[in-house]
Amino acid sequence: MREVAERMNVPRALYTPFPVGRSLGKPGDKDFQHKVLQAAFGLLEEPEGPVIREFPVSISPIGGEPLVCALPPRMNTELHPAVDEAEALMAAYDRAYQKNKRTSIGMKISAEQVPEALGRFVRITEGEQWDEVGFPSESIYGTVHDIRCYYEELACELAEGPIGPWATEEWFYDKTEGGQLILKARRVMRDQGADQSIWFGLAPAGRE
Amino acid sequence: MSVFGKDETAIGKFAATMPVPEFGKGSFNRPKPLNLAKVAIVTTAALHQAGRDGFELGDSDFHYETLPRDARDLALGHHSVNFDRGGFAADINVVYPIDRLEELADNGSIGAVAENHYAFAGNQSATVSEIRLDSGPLCARQMLSEEVDIVLLTGT
Numbered sequence: 540m541r542e543v544a545e546r547m548n549v550p551r552a553l554y555t556p557f558p559v560g561r562s563l564g565k566p567g568d569k570d571f572q573h574k575v576l577q578a579a580f581g582l583l584e585e586p587e588g589p590v591i592r593e594f595p596v597s598i599s600p601i602g603g604e605p606l607v608c609a610l611p612p613r614m615n616t617e618l619h620p621a622v623d624e625a626e627a628l629m630a631a632y633d634r635a636y637q638k639n640k641r642t643s644i645g646m647k648i649s650a651e652q653v654p655e656a657l658g659r660f661v662r663i664t665e666g667e668q669w670d671e672v673g674f675p676s677e678s679i680y681g682t683v684h685d686i687r688c689y690y691e692e693l694a695c696e697l698a699e700g701p702i703g704p705w706a707t708e709e710w711f712y713d714k715t716e717g718g719q720l721i722l723k724a725r726r727v728m729r730d731q732g733a734d735q736s737i738w739f740g741l742a743p744a745g746r747e
Numbered sequence: 748m749s750v751f752g753k754d755e756t757a758i759g760k761f762a763a764t765m766p767v768p769e770f771g772k773g774s775f776n777r778p779k780p781l782n783l784a785k786v787a788i789v790t791t792a793a794l795h796q797a798g799r800d801g802f803e804l805g806d807s808d809f810h811y812e813t814l815p816r817d818a819r820d821l822a823l824g825h826h827s828v829n830f831d832r833g834g835f836a837a838d839i840n841v842v843y844p845i846d847r848l849e850e851l852a853d854n855g856s857i858g859a860v861a862e863n864h865y866a867f868a869g870n871q872s873a874t875v876s877e878i879r880l881d882s883g884p885l886c887a888r889q890m891l892s893e894e895v896d897i898v899l900l901t902g903t
Contacts, residue, residue: 540762540902547767550775559752560831562790562901563847566838572847579899580781580857588775600753600831641797641839643822643832680804684826688836695837705753707833743750743829 541591550589551582556597558704564598566702571596603703606710608694619661621716625654625686628693635696644688647681653689656682657717660724669728669737676737683721683741687711690718712746722746751829766873779858784896786851787861788814789886791869792835792842792903793824802826802868809877811886814864816845824868825903842903861895869903 544552555575557564563572578594611627613620632650636642644650659672674682691707698706712718721741728738751757778784795801795812802808802824814821821843823835834841845864851857865886871878890898 540758542759542762543765543767546769548770548773550773558831558834559758560792560825560903561834561841562792562903563841563844566834566841569840569847569850572840572844573850576844576847576851576899580897583778583781583897589773600755639819641820641822643824643836645797645822646826680828681826684828687828688832691833692836695833702833702837705750705831705833707836708831740828743752745750 541593544591548589549591551585552589552591553579553582554591554593556594558598558600561598561704564594564596568701598704600704603706604700606694606702606706606714607699608697608710608714610715619658619716619720621657621720622654622661624716625657625689628690629654631697632689632693635692638696639692642688642692644685644692646684647678648685650685650689653686653717656686657720660720663724664720664727666727668731669724669733679737680740686717686721690715708743712742752831768874768876768879778897781857781897782855783858785859785861785894786848786857786897786899787890787893787895788843788845788848788864788899788901790843790864790866790901790903792866792901793868793870794821794839794843794866795824796820797822806870806872807877808868809871809882810867811882812866813889814843814845814866816860816862816864819845824866825870827870842901844899844901848899858896861890862893863889865890 541554555564563575565571575594582590582592613623614627615623648656659674662672663669690711694707694710695702712722725738725741793802794814796818797820799812801822804826821839823832840846848860852860867878
């Protein structure tokens with residue numbers, strides 16, 4: 540944030556007009572990342588400061604290419620589509636994990652628990668109270684965090700082309716059965732009169 | 748209502764009005780030449796290694812995590828639902844350019860990659876007093892003891 544750097548009088552800052560969470564601009568683009576670093580290290584040549592330079596390329600957080608990521612066909616029609624989908628995607632998640640050796644899942648549940656956790660959201664959409672399906676109040680937010688991470692991490696394994704700003708978030712909530720289920724459960728919780736502090740954070744502000 | 752992270756106008760207003768500590772003229776040092784310097788990364792992406800507790804929700808966790816040079820089993824500790832985690836999921840270098848630093852060391856552009864790098868959580872109190880007075884100086888002393896010459900700060 541350029542305004543913050545200016546007000547705090549930092550000695551050297553490269554303002555990169557990139558979306559939040561993308562300090563180097565483009566994931567998977569070594570050349571672009573090296574250009575950013577070259578510009579940042581170039582500040583060391585400045586004879587005096589404070590100095591703020593702006594990187595000449597900007598990246599908008601909106602309007603990027605949507606994620607191209609195929610979803611599996613139904614495997615077990617006896618399961619809710621979201622649960623079936625999450626189980627069918629487990630192999631893709633495993634490949635992503637084996638390839639990258641890292642995951643941000645684990646705030647409340649493991650990857651293996653994602654289908655079961657989605658099953659609890661199914662029960663909410665079917666009319667059960669959110670606090671009677673096995674979610675302690677302090678865990679539902681973290682559970683959704685982990686479900687979303689599961690989908691976003693495997694999406695990066697399945698996707699064709701670059702991962703644009705917010706592309707995985709939009710794919711999850713707009714395209715997947717799992718994301719649609721979370722949004723539906725969120726609406727049901729709201730309509731059931733659940734405290735806003737419980738349901739609001741299950742999706743980004745602005746999503747219905 | 749738009750999603751905060753997608754709304755550049757809202758982000759601009761936030762940046763212009765958020766409280767920040769007031770500083771006078773800061774120090775401006777000339778480090779040793781880049782091709783002789785040892786470089787460390789300090790990120791506010793709240794990264795932590797697998798098996799660590801990571802960072803707490805809210806704005807009161809001012810501790811830092813040590814990221815050994817070779818560690819890639821890193822999790823993103825920004826838990827906000829309004830944070831785009833897709834970039835990091837695809838490539839840790841988009842917030843923590845450790846592989847790029849290794850390449851710069853290999854081609855001689857920088858002198859060396861530090862043995863350790865450090866992560867704070869970007870969500871902090873308005874005064875940032877805890878980091879300014881406690882964990883920040885501690886982290887800086889640690890880097891000095893590791894003979895770090897230049898710190899690359901990546902904010903998220």
